[in-house]
Amino acid sequence: MDTLNKHLEPQRPPKQQSLLPFDQAMVSSLKINTGIEPDSKRVTSASEMTKHEDGQYFPINIRQVPGRGRGFFATRNIAQGETVLKAAPLAWTISEEWIKNVCLWCFECNYRRSYPIKARDVLMEATNSARVPDSANGGATQSNCQKGKRAGTQSAHYRGVFCSEDCRHRAVHAHGGQAKWECFVALFDSIYNEARAQKRHQNNARPTTKTSKSENSQPAIEISTAASVFGSTAEEQLSVGLFLDSEFDPDDISDEQLGRWIDMVWDMITESQMRFDVLLDSYHQDIVCLVANGLCLRSMTPILPVPDIEDPDCVVSRKFGDGDVAREEFLENIKTNETESLRAWLHHLYTESPPASGSASVPATIAPIRIPWKPTLSQIAHSRWGQAFGAAAASYALLERAWKTTARTHQLNELTHSQFRAVYYREKANSFGIWDPPPTYPTWSLQPGDNQERECIGFAIYPTAVYFNHSCAPNISKARSGRTMSFVSNRAICRDEELFISYGSVTEPVSERRSRLSEYFFFDCACDRCIEETAITVSAYASASAPAAAAAAKLRGEPQADV
Numbered sequence: 001m002d003t004l005n006k007h008l009e010p011q012r013p014p015k016q017q018s019l020l021p022f023d024q025a026m027v028s029s030l031k032i033n034t035g036i037e038p039d040s041k042r043v044t045s046a047s048e049m050t051k052h053e054d055g056q057y058f059p060i061n062i063r064q065v066p067g068r069g070r071g072f073f074a075t076r077n078i079a080q081g082e083t084v085l086k087a088a089p090l091a092w093t094i095s096e097e098w099i100k101n102v103c104l105w106c107f108e109c110n111y112r113r114s115y116p117i118k119a120r121d122v123l124m125e126a127t128n129s130a131r132v133p134d135s136a137n138g139g140a141t142q143s144n145c146q147k148g149k150r151a152g153t154q155s156a157h158y159r160g161v162f163c164s165e166d167c168r169h170r171a172v173h174a175h176g177g178q179a180k181w182e183c184f185v186a187l188f189d190s191i192y193n194e195a196r197a198q199k200r201h202q203n204n205a206r207p208t209t210k211t212s213k214s215e216n217s218q219p220a221i222e223i224s225t226a227a228s229v230f231g232s233t234a235e236e237q238l239s240v241g242l243f244l245d246s247e248f249d250p251d252d253i254s255d256e257q258l259g260r261w262i263d264m265v266w267d268m269i270t271e272s273q274m275r276f277d278v279l280l281d282s283y284h285q286d287i288v289c290l291v292a293n294g295l296c297l298r299s300m301t302p303i304l305p306v307p308d309i310e311d312p313d314c315v316v317s318r319k320f321g322d323g324d325v326a327r328e329e330f331l332e333n334i335k336t337n338e339t340e341s342l343r344a345w346l347h348h349l350y351t352e353s354p355p356a357s358g359s360a361s362v363p364a365t366i367a368p369i370r371i372p373w374k375p376t377l378s379q380i381a382h383s384r385w386g387q388a389f390g391a392a393a394a395s396y397a398l399l400e401r402a403w404k405t406t407a408r409t410h411q412l413n414e415l416t417h418s419q420f421r422a423v424y425y426r427e428k429a430n431s432f433g434i435w436d437p438p439p440t441y442p443t444w445s446l447q448p449g450d451n452q453e454r455e456c457i458g459f460a461i462y463p464t465a466v467y468f469n470h471s472c473a474p475n476i477s478k479a480r481s482g483r484t485m486s487f488v489s490n491r492a493i494c495r496d497e498e499l500f501i502s503y504g505s506v507t508e509p510v511s512e513r514r515s516r517l518s519e520y521f522f523f524d525c526a527c528d529r530c531i532e533e534t535a536i537t538v539s540a541y542a543s544a545s546a547p548a549a550a551a552a553a554k555l556r557g558e559p560q561a562d563v
């Protein structure tokens with residue numbers, strides 16, 4: 001979404017993010033049980049729900065929109081500057097770069113010095129009752145963990161901090177108490193340890209396998225690995241028929257088929273125990289931490305009923321828990337973009353700009369024609385999808401190793417690739433970058449250069465806020481105060497109007513905006529501004545390019561003539 005920003009692949013992303021209509025089958029596949037018992041104290045009962053001072057809930061509800069899935073709509077007229085939603089994060093992570101300077105709970109950033117209260121202090125508190133004062137540490141205490149480290153026990157790499165005891169207590173409580181917090185910190189520690197070990201290994205061996213941040217980067221997955229994965233898949237797994245049929249049309253393949261094919265590839269990888277020696281960049285390491293946090297938190301929250309979007313009192317219309325912000329306790333309802341990303345790439349593969357005669361400059365996104373061909377393995381591995389897939393597989397490999405290490409000392413069930421993917425592709429598509437200084441209304445405008453003045457200090461998923469669709473002329477702006485994200489109207493909005501944020505900068509020409517959204521968020525933007533500007537763009541070509549005009553008509557939802 002806005003900052004959904006930081007979700008570009010494979011390099012550390014510029015700006016943004018993505019969701020499918022809710023699928024009941026997905027819920028079952030998501031009943032993640034990591035072995036941590038649900039904490040009944042965390043259930044928010046209906047009686048605990050509070051209303052705004054004026055007795056109103058947030059003035060929004062969710063409706064289905066043709067071509068865009070679900071979206072937020074105004075349930076009454078909204079004045080400019082009104083807060084339409086305040087959301088609390090369900091899962092979050094602070095980037096390693098800022099880990100000692102940003103409070104793990106309130107996201108307060110102190111660039112000048114590290115905060116004194118360490119996440120690990122909490123971890124060791126229960127297991128080592130004796131704590132010694134540390135006069136050199138601003139009055140904070142030094143745990144036996146640190147003493148143990150000097151005594152030669154396994155070194156700890158996770159350096160998360162809190163700005164105050166209050167924040168520490170809130171975080172421990174939110175994670176389900178001391179024992180679960182210890183498990184959570186131990187898991188993060190293992191992730192950091194694994195990542196460092198991998199870095200050392202790579203530096204000693206072949207530094208060239210590093211995931212590059214540049215545009216024409218090395219594939220995140222090595223060609224030889226890709227060949228063994230995609231080779232057998234492409235040749236042998238005919239049930240889906242991907243890549244083999246010269247008449248292949250990506251639109252003829254259902255989500256279910258694509259999903260089966262993806263499942264198959266993941267099964268092959270895990271069954272072959274293929275080792276992904278891909279060095280993850282810091283962005284992907286952040287995402288692994290976010291997924292770990294999501295899996296841990298997910299495992300300790302009760303399975304709540306899925307909201308009925310036709311119900312005017314559905315979950316996002318309420319405000320409850322955690323002060324005065326809306327909080328939804330589950331991830332199931334969030335849209336995954338796993339199959340969408342594959343479909344988008346297939347489209348990219350099988351479409352091409354029309355021939356040069358009179359229409360060379362028509363943007364490819366609005367004038368597709370099919371070119372039947374079969375991509376080579378190298379093309380697959382080098383493709384945006386191949387790279388994204390490689391990064392996902394390497395992320396899973398890293399998390400799985402860390403998970404196993406943690407399971408030796410903490411109660412964790414085995415992690416499966418389905419559980420990982422269910423969280424990974426939801427969080428990756430829907431999380432917001434946490435920018436510092438925080439965006440504040442009304443100055444936050446996402447003009448070019450805005451983000452250059454800010455640091456992306458981490459990522460967070462706000463499940464109540466994932467229903468905002470994108471518009472290149474948004475009527476909602478974001479503002480962050482601590483960990484709370486507020487959504488504020490930037491103009492008067494009429495009852496029943498859809499509410500939009502922008503998933504990044506909206507100042508570029510229409511073709512650039514649309515290809516960026518397509519490339520990184522896997523959708524063809526169907527916002528009013530794009531439709532209007534595309535129609536204008538296309539009318540200039542209309543006489544020369546019938547396919548372009550037809551594509552624009554398709555975009556506008558008009559009946560289509562054959563192209």
Ligand SMILES: C[S@@+](CC[C@H](N)C(=O)[O-])C[C@H]1O[C@@H](n2cnc3c(N)ncnc32)[C@H](O)[C@@H]1O
Nearest residue numbers: 018019068069070335467469470523525526527
């Ligand atoms: C963060 S989600 C928004 C909620 C989503 N519509 C749902 O049903 O859950 C982003 C996804 O919504 C859809 N979407 C958002 N804005 C869109 C737009 N302007 N045009 C077309 N699809 C859009 C895309 O499928 C995108 O991946």
